[in-house]
Amino acid sequence: MAENKRSKLLEVRGLTMDFGGLRAIDSVDLDIFAGEIVALIGPNGAGKTTFFNCVTGIYEPTAGDVLIHPPGGVSRRINGMKPNRITALGMARTFQNIRLFPAMTVLENVMIGRHCRTATTIIDAILRSRRAVREERETVDQSYRLLEKVGLADSADEFARNLAYGAQRRLEIARALATDPFLLLLDEPAAGMNPQETSELDELIVRIRAEEQLAILLIEHDMKLVMNISDRIYVMEYGKEIAQGTPREIKENKKVIEAYLGEEVHA
Amino acid sequence: MAHLKRSFGIGLWFMFLTLPLVVVRVNTLSQEVQWRWSNLLWVGVGAFAIAWFWQFSINRRAAGRASTVADKPSLAQRLADDPVLSRRVLLGAAAVAIVFPWLVSTGQNFYHVNVMVSALIFVVLGLGLNITVGLAGLLDLGYIAFFAVGAYTYALLSKNFDLGFWTCLPLGGLMGMLFGVILGFPILRLRGDYLAIVTLGFGAITKIVLENWDTLFGGAAGLANIPRPELFGLLLDGRQKSVYSYYIVLALVALTIFVTNRLKNSRIGHAWMALREDEIASVAMGVDMARTKLSAYALGAFWAGLVGVVFAAHNNFINPDSFTFMDSAMVLAMVVLGGMGSILGVIIAALALKLLPEYLRAFAEYRMLVFGAVMVLMMIFRPQGLISDTRRKYDYDGADGANGEGDHGGK
Ligand SMILES: Nc1ncnc2c1ncn2[C@@H]1O[C@H](COP(=O)(O)OP(=O)(O)OP(=O)(O)O)[C@@H](O)[C@H]1O
Ligand SMILES: [Mg+2]
Numbered sequence: 223m224a225e226n227k228r229s230k231l232l233e234v235r236g237l238t239m240d241f242g243g244l245r246a247i248d249s250v251d252l253d254i255f256a257g258e259i260v261a262l263i264g265p266n267g268a269g270k271t272t273f274f275n276c277v278t279g280i281y282e283p284t285a286g287d288v289l290i291h292p293p294g295g296v297s298r299r300i301n302g303m304k305p306n307r308i309t310a311l312g313m314a315r316t317f318q319n320i321r322l323f324p325a326m327t328v329l330e331n332v333m334i335g336r337h338c339r340t341a342t343t344i345i346d347a348i349l350r351s352r353r354a355v356r357e358e359r360e361t362v363d364q365s366y367r368l369l370e371k372v373g374l375a376d377s378a379d380e381f382a383r384n385l386a387y388g389a390q391r392r393l394e395i396a397r398a399l400a401t402d403p404f405l406l407l408l409d410e411p412a413a414g415m416n417p418q419e420t421s422e423l424d425e426l427i428v429r430i431r432a433e434e435q436l437a438i439l440l441i442e443h444d445m446k447l448v449m450n451i452s453d454r455i456y457v458m459e460y461g462k463e464i465a466q467g468t469p470r471e472i473k474e475n476k477k478v479i480e481a482y483l484g485e486e487v488h489a
Numbered sequence: 490m491a492h493l494k495r496s497f498g499i500g501l502w503f504m505f506l507t508l509p510l511v512v513v514r515v516n517t518l519s520q521e522v523q524w525r526w527s528n529l530l531w532v533g534v535g536a537f538a539i540a541w542f543w544q545f546s547i548n549r550r551a552a553g554r555a556s557t558v559a560d561k562p563s564l565a566q567r568l569a570d571d572p573v574l575s576r577r578v579l580l581g582a583a584a585v586a587i588v589f590p591w592l593v594s595t596g597q598n599f600y601h602v603n604v605m606v607s608a609l610i611f612v613v614l615g616l617g618l619n620i621t622v623g624l625a626g627l628l629d630l631g632y633i634a635f636f637a638v639g640a641y642t643y644a645l646l647s648k649n650f651d652l653g654f655w656t657c658l659p660l661g662g663l664m665g666m667l668f669g670v671i672l673g674f675p676i677l678r679l680r681g682d683y684l685a686i687v688t689l690g691f692g693a694i695t696k697i698v699l700e701n702w703d704t705l706f707g708g709a710a711g712l713a714n715i716p717r718p719e720l721f722g723l724l725l726d727g728r729q730k731s732v733y734s735y736y737i738v739l740a741l742v743a744l745t746i747f748v749t750n751r752l753k754n755s756r757i758g759h760a761w762m763a764l765r766e767d768e769i770a771s772v773a774m775g776v777d778m779a780r781t782k783l784s785a786y787a788l789g790a791f792w793a794g795l796v797g798v799v800f801a802a803h804n805n806f807i808n809p810d811s812f813t814f815m816d817s818a819m820v821l822a823m824v825v826l827g828g829m830g831s832i833l834g835v836i837i838a839a840l841a842l843k844l845l846p847e848y849l850r851a852f853a854e855y856r857m858l859v860f861g862a863v864m865v866l867m868m869i870f871r872p873q874g875l876i877s878d879t880r881r882k883y884d885y886d887g888a889d890g891a892n893g894e895g896d897h898g899g900k
Binding site for chain 1 (some may be wrong): 759760763780788881
């Protein structure tokens with residue numbers, strides 16, 4: 223496949239995470255190349271969200287390496303780095319259980335994403351220095367454009383808590399995009415959405431990849447969505463990686479069918 | 490009906506509970522016992538009414554919950570959205586504030602001016618704590634300690650080094666800030682209850698140190714003969730001194746409002762709020778937690794230190810009794826009652842909480858009772874505070890569509 227020629231963005235080797243006696247992730251390997259959409263699937267409690275948390279710095283992994291190779295930047299090992307540093311390096315995520323800033327407006331939620339890309343200091347803000355004014359202008363415009371992209375421009379001044387569920391999920395995506403990531407990590411973006419919303423999300427994700435030129439790693443239980451948009455799929459069960467491959471390969475994989483897919487995909 | 494029965498029961502229960510307290514009175518002079526049965530009746534009726542009202546309001550709130558979710562534009566939001574109107578209101582308020590001392594004071598009587606100075610000092614404290622608690626969501630139960638730091642900084646510097654008020658004013662603020670950072674570091678990782686306990690402890694420690702380190706801080710007796718603010722070496726009489734203090738603290742209030750307002754709608758203020766709303770989400774979105782929290786602590790403490798200097802100068806005299814937990818709680822109540830994050834709300838609450846007790850001295854005994862009742866009622870009816878925080882609206886696109894102050898017309 224063409225991926226081999228593409229540059230590698232994320233390289234995870236032997237990632238292991240223990241919670242006390244529980245090994246939530248057991249030496250998992252995973253690679254993501256530029257421009258890819260990769261899905262991470264598996265039954266409940268398989269350790270998918272924990273994997274995200276380890277990669278984005280919320281947890282410090284017990285063992286293994288998380289390496290990033292930002293396009294045009296230097297490669298680094300990011301184990302144990304603070305989440306905000308990792309975000310500044312170019313990886314942004316959404317949360318399975320939506321974590322917006324409820325008492326801030328929709329636009330302000332996205333503006334927070336620009337925080338690590340701007341430099342207005344307290345003094346700047348008090349004096350409304352040139353930099354403060356310019357950065358605010360740019361932040362508002364970029365945030366607004368992102369809201370247009372996810373179809374929330376009309377609700378820009380609403381409080382985030384007043385949005386419908388599906389809209390909140392899209393707002394999370396816009397907020398993550400505002401950090402200018404090279405890799406976007408989506409944790410169950412379709413959870414709680416109806417089929418109509420899911421198919422819109424499908425389009426949105428593909429469009430984002432094309433327009434923003436980034437790679438996407440997504441956790442998702444909706445197999446139709448996963449099979450539709452992923453270039454490659456990793457399957458986890460009980461913390462272990464049990465398979466990886468193209469959607470077609472995964473659909474045929476005996477182990478995966480047994481552990482997770484069951485028969486319905488075949489039908 | 491069930492409500493009435495329950496309330497009746499509660500009324501009886503309270504009558505029983507308070508019997509020894511409100512009914513029996515031993516007159517120690519004439520050595521006889523007085524039975525004040527009428528008091529019992531009042532307790533019963535009062536408890537009944539409150540219990541009934543309580544249940545009524547809980548029901549009402551449950552019923553009203555659905556409708557209040559869709560936030561209607563409040564008066565404050567309308568003000569914030571209409572720059573012309575808000576500017577007019579602001580100018581009106583400023584005009585009243587400026588002429589105030591001339592309206593209420595005469596040559597000999599400047600009591601009202603002094604009362605106002607204390608109230609405005611608390612307005613600054615409220616606005617300062619509003620940064621830490623209201624905007625950044627970091628509970629601080631020992632905030633008054635920073636106020637003490639400012640006050641003692643001025644008292645000591647003027648006593649030992651003969652430094653003047655205007656030199657000490659910024660120094661007091663900086664000292665407050667320094668202590669804010671010192672306290673901020675160890676509590677960066679704490680949240681909720683733990684944060685409350687540690688800050689409470691910090692407030693208590695400060696007071697104990699002040700009380701016991703006699704040689705430096707004058708112990709429980711405090712420090713006296715603190716010089717008043719100087720005005721180009723002019724000699725001011727009592728009233729003029731008060732009026733001068735009034736204008737200083739008024740200017741400080743204006744400065745606090747200005748700065749908080751600028752910060753609130755800036756990159757920094759947004760980061761504070763995000764941290765308050767969801768810590769994990771905000772660090773995952775690239776907000777540096779340590780730096781942001783520290784800045785909120787330091788800035789909140791800065792205002793307390795600053796106004797502490799004014800307090801010491803205005804009073805001539807300070808002792809540890811001015812910096813008790815009650816004062817911390819009072820400032821916190823101003824922020825919570827006023828509406829977390831809302832500048833206007835905090836100002837109103839601060840003035841109300843300081844001025845009402847002052848002018849209702851007749852009810853001084855019931856002060857804490859009323860205070861508690863108001864708190865409870867507020868939590869039922871307006872948990873968001875008097876004035877809920879308003880959000881600024883931005884306009885988009887249009888390279889030349891100015892986004893500056895007072896120029897955000899809607900589209
Ligand atoms: N902070 C934690 N402390 C202890 N155990 C944890 C913690 N976080 C996750 N776990 C455990 O790790 C395992 C993996 O959980 P994880 O949330 O990663 O699963 P998941 O694959 O995301 O599942 P789902 O599809 O339900 O979201 C579970 O057994 C969970 O109980
Ligand atoms: Mg999960």
